[in-house]
Amino acid sequence: MRLVGIHHTHASGIVALRGIDLVVDPAAPTVLRGPDGAGKTTLLRVAAGAVVPTAGEIEDPPAVVGYLPDRFPARTKLPPRRWLDHMTRVRGLDPDDTGERADELLEELGYGGADDEPMSELSRSDVQKIGLVQALVCDPDLVVLDEPWSGLDDDAADVLTRLLAERSGGLLLTDRTGTAAGLAGARLYRLRAGRLAAASDPDSVPLRTAPPPGSVMRLDLACAGDPRPVLESLPPARVEAAAPGRLTVRVPVPDSDAWLMAALAAGCAVRSVRPVRREADGTPAAPDTRSRTGVPRPSDRPARRPRGPGAPQW
Amino acid sequence: MVRRARSAFAVAMLLGEDLARSERFIAPAVLYVAVVAFLFAGDPAPLPEPWAASALLLYPVGAWFAHALAEAEDDVARTVTLSAAGGPLPVAAGVLLAATAGIAALGLVAVVWGVVAAWGTATTGGLLDGMLAHLACGITGAAVGSVFARPLFRSEGVALVAALTFLVVTGTSAWLPPVGTAAASLGTGRGGLGPFGDLLLAVLVAGAALTVVVRVEQGGFATWRKRWDRLVRRLLERLRPGH
Numbered sequence: 001m002r003l004v005g006i007h008h009t010h011a012s013g014i015v016a017l018r019g020i021d022l023v024v025d026p027a028a029p030t031v032l033r034g035p036d037g038a039g040k041t042t043l044l045r046v047a048a049g050a051v052v053p054t055a056g057e058i059e060d061p062p063a064v065v066g067y068l069p070d071r072f073p074a075r076t077k078l079p080p081r082r083w084l085d086h087m088t089r090v091r092g093l094d095p096d097d098t099g100e101r102a103d104e105l106l107e108e109l110g111y112g113g114a115d116d117e118p119m120s121e122l123s124r125s126d127v128q129k130i131g132l133v134q135a136l137v138c139d140p141d142l143v144v145l146d147e148p149w150s151g152l153d154d155d156a157a158d159v160l161t162r163l164l165a166e167r168s169g170g171l172l173l174t175d176r177t178g179t180a181a182g183l184a185g186a187r188l189y190r191l192r193a194g195r196l197a198a199a200s201d202p203d204s205v206p207l208r209t210a211p212p213p214g215s216v217m218r219l220d221l222a223c224a225g226d227p228r229p230v231l232e233s234l235p236p237a238r239v240e241a242a243a244p245g246r247l248t249v250r251v252p253v254p255d256s257d258a259w260l261m262a263a264l265a266a267g268c269a270v271r272s273v274r275p276v277r278r279e280a281d282g283t284p285a286a287p288d289t290r291s292r293t294g295v296p297r298p299s300d301r302p303a304r305r306p307r308g309p310g311a312p313q314w
Numbered sequence: 315m316v317r318r319a320r321s322a323f324a325v326a327m328l329l330g331e332d333l334a335r336s337e338r339f340i341a342p343a344v345l346y347v348a349v350v351a352f353l354f355a356g357d358p359a360p361l362p363e364p365w366a367a368s369a370l371l372l373y374p375v376g377a378w379f380a381h382a383l384a385e386a387e388d389d390v391a392r393t394v395t396l397s398a399a400g401g402p403l404p405v406a407a408g409v410l411l412a413a414t415a416g417i418a419a420l421g422l423v424a425v426v427w428g429v430v431a432a433w434g435t436a437t438t439g440g441l442l443d444g445m446l447a448h449l450a451c452g453i454t455g456a457a458v459g460s461v462f463a464r465p466l467f468r469s470e471g472v473a474l475v476a477a478l479t480f481l482v483v484t485g486t487s488a489w490l491p492p493v494g495t496a497a498a499s500l501g502t503g504r505g506g507l508g509p510f511g512d513l514l515l516a517v518l519v520a521g522a523a524l525t526v527v528v529r530v531e532q533g534g535f536a537t538w539r540k541r542w543d544r545l546v547r548r549l550l551e552r553l554r555p556g557h
Contacts, residue, residue: 009536011465011468011539011543013540045393045397048393048397049396049397049400049401050393050394050396050397051393051396052401052402052531052532052533053533054533054536065397065398067393067394067397067398068394069390069393069394070390071390072390072391072394073388073390073391074391075388075391076332076335076336076386076387076391077332077335077336078328078331078332078335082331083328086324086327086328086331087328087394087395087398089320089321089324089327089328090321090324090325090328090395090398090399090404091321091398091399092317092320092321092324118335131394134394144397
């Protein structure tokens, strides 16, 4: 999908987007970042087909879009599964074809709400899970997610990271937790005042879309039981920590995608993927705070929400 | 086209079930059934005369249904429905379809109740006239209700006042098709477009309402909307106490 010259002015007269040109590559996640009021949500709504832009064109629009807005409220009295069935029908699909996949996704995300309760009475986390399943279950050509990790408990956040990492097809999202930037091959764009960052804007330097040569990724994985036997079946990597249930490795960027795929195939789940910026001499930019025993100190443990707004970009 | 039609029916089912579970349909439905019960209580007038009142009442009730359906989802949840449906057309059509289903059910109650209560006066022609007049009034009401709601009106209060004014003015003009003529033809037998003509015109009015709602959702009539918003804002400022 290609957004060409997108302008949008809200009914209130506020100009939200001022000429956005953006290609959403199906081969790589497209991540939008920027301050509040930059136009991220409006741009996502335009891409999802929920808002018709004042001007501009959407070329090659996807046939089926999975969309989840930020702060999805769901004040509806419908029970969650009824709502999911309705949304599947609205997309022109048969709920019987997607019901099983919806159950699997709900189970993976750890949905704990009752099936017969109205959605308006579910917890914030469960509502977010229902919203995510709604967006992902229909095998969409494009998934558009606005702050998808917000409101999720830590385990569900990890599962979502894995689901998005495994997904093929277009993915456009905003994320202030920084997790999306760690998705393999993620292309980052910064929005400011309704415009995509340009080199001429000193306050809005565009983020690089590819890591520089020599970059290294830190992969934090959750593996069932002792990960050492699993390690033997995986490609060689520098092991930072290997404890029951947990495995942290450093992998050069060119090999990181293949390593992740191999780890997933071996039954591990991805907790986080973070870049490790390296100096020209090949040493990590950040001081290595690992203890001599090889067990990371708490401050060195990768957070479940890996990068905050102040964390380094490529 | 087929996908949009399926999406529109699916949106109608979604909004209809949401309205049913939220019980926001109860007030207009109970009001309508109470009036029908009153109309056919005791020794009712011969058919189709009492149907004039029940058909006319279906006009504001249809508007009430459509307004409630159009406002059933909050703004954020509505973006999900719009995205899933592939645009505003299936969503706006879904509102009209669900409202039409509601008024058809209530209209059927009025027609059947009338036939049972005034059995000796029912004729096949009168029955057909009564059913078509109820549909014409209800569909027109649904069209009005869908216009006097989001996205044309962002303020519920302004939408309510404007809709009530419009409904009273158009519903009490017996010469004005399709509602006035449909109800009047049952009550006094005055000619108009005929029962099929009224229904056809009601469907055309619904089509026009659908076009307007979709165009506004797509950013159409921007200049008019700005002028309208300015006008409403000035009016509200003048009405504010202490001004």
